[in-house]
Amino acid sequence: MALSSLCALSLGTPTVPPHRLVGAVLEGDTTLAGIVVTELRVPRLVLALVAGACLGAAGLVLQEALRNPLAxxxxxxxxxxxxxxxxxxxxxxxxxxxxxxxxxxxxxxxxxxxxxxx
Incomplete structure (x- = not known):
């Protein structure tokens, strides 16, 4: 998950090298790459992680409620x-x-x- 998150933040147009990600997120980099990372990629990544966790939890609840691992x-x-x-x-x-x-x-x-x- 960490590797795919790193790829989601780094890859795209413009490409942001992994060593510049920390500066772009924490230090408020005002370059185009910094704005793209903080305004577009980080919210999209957080939403994707939350949606995946919710779908996993919904599947678990369904399987436990029906007592069927294939539900x-x-x-x-x-x-x-x-x-x-x-x-x-x-x-x-x-x-x-x-x-x-x-x-x-x-x-x-x-x-x-x-x-x-x-």
Whole structure:
């Protein structure tokens, strides 16, 4: 994880050598490379690490709740419910803002999982 984090911070345009990363992050380097690292790459890296940890925790909770080491969201109908929640307004030709689609996906996932558990 440390090596991939180092690569995520170093590689790209502009390329920042690993020995300049500490100066760019801690000392507030005002060069283009420093700004790219602190304003773009570090937030993206932190978000990726948090999202990966959340997905891992969700998988662990699902496996422990079902007492099945091979449990996946498809077993409970969560994925199908989320797809139905997003696809239903499209099929019914309802015009909804794009900001509503994640809420429809969450609602469909909850509905699909709840109906399966009932």
């Amino acid at each position: 996946v969201p498809e077993m409970l109908g969560v994925s199908s419910g989320a797809a139905l929640g997003v696809a239903a307004p499209l099929v019914l030709a309802l015009s909804l803002p794009a900001a509503v689609q994640p809420l429809l996906a969450i609602g469909g996932a909850v509905l699909g999982g709840g109906l399966t558990l009932l």
